[in-house]
Amino acid sequence: MEVTPAFGGIDWSWQHHAVCIVDDDGARLEEATVAHSKSGLTAISTLLHLRGVRSVGIERGDGPVVEHLIRDGFDVVVISPRQVRSLRSRYGAAGNKDDRFDAFVLADALRTDAGRWSVVHPDTDETIALRMMVRARQDLVAHRVAVHNQLLAVLQHNFPGAVGLFSQLDIPISLAFLRRFPSEQKAHWLVQGGAAARMRHWLTANGYCGRHTPQRLVEHLSAAVQGRTSGPAAQAGEILTLTLVDLLTTIREEQSALETRIKEALLAHPDGLIFQSLPRAGSIRAATLLAEVGDCRARYPDPESLAAAAGVAPSTRQSGKFSHVAFRRGCNANLRAALIDWAQDTPRANVWAADTYQRARARGCRHPHAARILAQAWTRILWRCWTDHTTYDPALHGRLADLTTEAA
Template identity: 55%
Template sequence: MQYAPSTSLPATAPNGVTAGVDWASADHVACVVDAAGKVITRFTVEHSGTGLTELVRKLARAAVTEVAIERGDGPVVEALLAAGLTVVVISPNQLKNLRSRYGSAGNKDDRFDAFVLADTLRTDRARLRPLVPDSPATLTLRQTCRTRKDLVKHRVAICNQLRAHLSGAFPGAVGLFAELDSAISLAFLARFDCQERADWLSERRLTAWLKSAGYCGRKDPALLLSRLKAAPRGALGDDGAAKAHITRALLTVLTSLTEQIKALEAQIAEQLMLHADAHIFTSLPRSGTVRAARLLAEIGDCRARFPDPGALACLAGVAPSTRQSGKHKSVGFRWAVNKQLRDAVCDFAADSRRANPWAARLYDQAIARGKDHPHATRILARAWLYVIWHCWQDGVAYDPAKHGALQALIQQDQQAAA
């Protein structure tokens, strides 16, 4: 299979000029250099709508068509792309090392950094790639998925806070159901928010309430009541009433977060169904809806961004960072990565081993070599990315029957069983 062609910059900068923009929260410094590396103009604009318009206007006046910047997203990049400019991303780590080219001090200065960005775009064109934005559908899906993930973090934090509070205010409610933030548990706390109200329950009353609340019936009401009675007594009287107010406050926040997460999940499902690449990621084992949407959103739909599987694995942080000098060679954890992409890929890989024998074998082999769970998951994620990349580049769904390594393993197991 041929790898996808990579986008590249022309051998020389159009109009013989390149620009660098050092962005900040309050203002942005731009620098324009000519073909000889001489500064043509340098200016500062505010971080506002007017400032970004002025930035684009001054770059156009200097005949700039290519701009180097430290990040690939945000209002500045959107303004530059909207103006039809070619944007090249040079990461902050690269910029830090590039400063030594022009002096030994290595001090951080916005005006100097803008010059370094512009001059690096002039001299290192063969190694730089223009930024190609994802489609609006992918950008929207990515924002929705990341928002859901942030809300899930908040839900976990509030749930932990509620559990800590209930351990003193109403211990019986903590371990009554499997999950404290489950629908039945939240409904129980909304009805019985303190020890005194729970004391009213009998087996018959609890049975009737569970039926009215739509409980699945996994646990017998007698068992649930025995758990409630066996737990330490909660706060009573005025103290119990005061703590019940806190319980209700935390419960309201937790319930609201749970409802909004469900609403976002419904939105994610709709956006995923309408996306052109949905069939690729939903075909992966145990990908589901949210997991498939996260993979799609973080990988994107711009094929030229990852000319080979290794580029995708490096950005996802599942490929080790190797350093070699003379006889010394070290392999370490890769830190400069897209953490959202790494989380999405590792989350998928960790669960895929439960439905795919090939994934389970790779994971078990890594554990047998002494790797811990996170390391073994990254090893499996790297292998999966090579499979996903080929499906993604060809626009085809994952087919276990065409997965050579999986079929070879299945055939080997069948022969051993025979």
């Protein structure tokens, strides 16, 4: 008995999922709403298998629903939310949002336009693990910055002399100083009589290797605006300083330990050498690029698709004599951040990158725009190395660089 082709669509959420199955003529065969749970996902798979569905349309390419469908042998096709909004107009002018209707739109679009969207191929476990650690590190960095700013605000009111004493507020020597002298009153011991001997002894005991002399540091403390020196407010400031110093120390230690694990994972990854070979990539940047680009070559069939996914290629709209080029907002924000962070540093080590960036600035582009132009130019080279499983070689990929520069 010949099985009639059927297509599935799922409008997902973290609470429940709407499922719709249509036949080859677009008629609705099944509609259901199931809870976001293990039994709910099992019910979805059972329903899809019973109706002979092989391909399922959904609005995102990752998450537990996608992973479950892939494990159960379905082809998962991603149709972005913006495309779904446009597709609703096929079935009426109201454009109302309804979960079951969106599931139908996804299923019917898969029936009529399957060739317009690509099937999701999951990354390997090594890449997924690396991505989890890289993004966790980014969260730690964001937390560290937040705590740093909180500590800075406390010191500006209670101990202004500690601000700017060392090159950075959250480096080990600065944190050690604040742990030993958390208030202006306790630091006064260092500057009594204006002698630098006590400061020199403390610096030596704590392994200070900076460029400032003990006398210079004493003068900085002496010249600073006076903060709170006594009373409940000064005591509260000291308590807050010690609390935030301990928190910053812990975050730095955990970040350092996580970075070590990231470097280990990068060295063990089959694609690790490709990304490490890129100029100014180092280890953490290389790991971040690899984690966000992934290892599924089918995800980006050409350099243009990679540039568009990263949001470094402009969005062009043209109709008749009208042409508008705008910033691309719909993209993988993590991939864009990783690509631009790396690309904007490459002019320091690559003559072609420096020339591409300077030419963009000479045309009147501000730094963020010029950095995106450079990142777009690098995507052609990065894509070629990634696709060919080869490390970056200026001699081998020089022609690609020349072509990209001409296009820029």
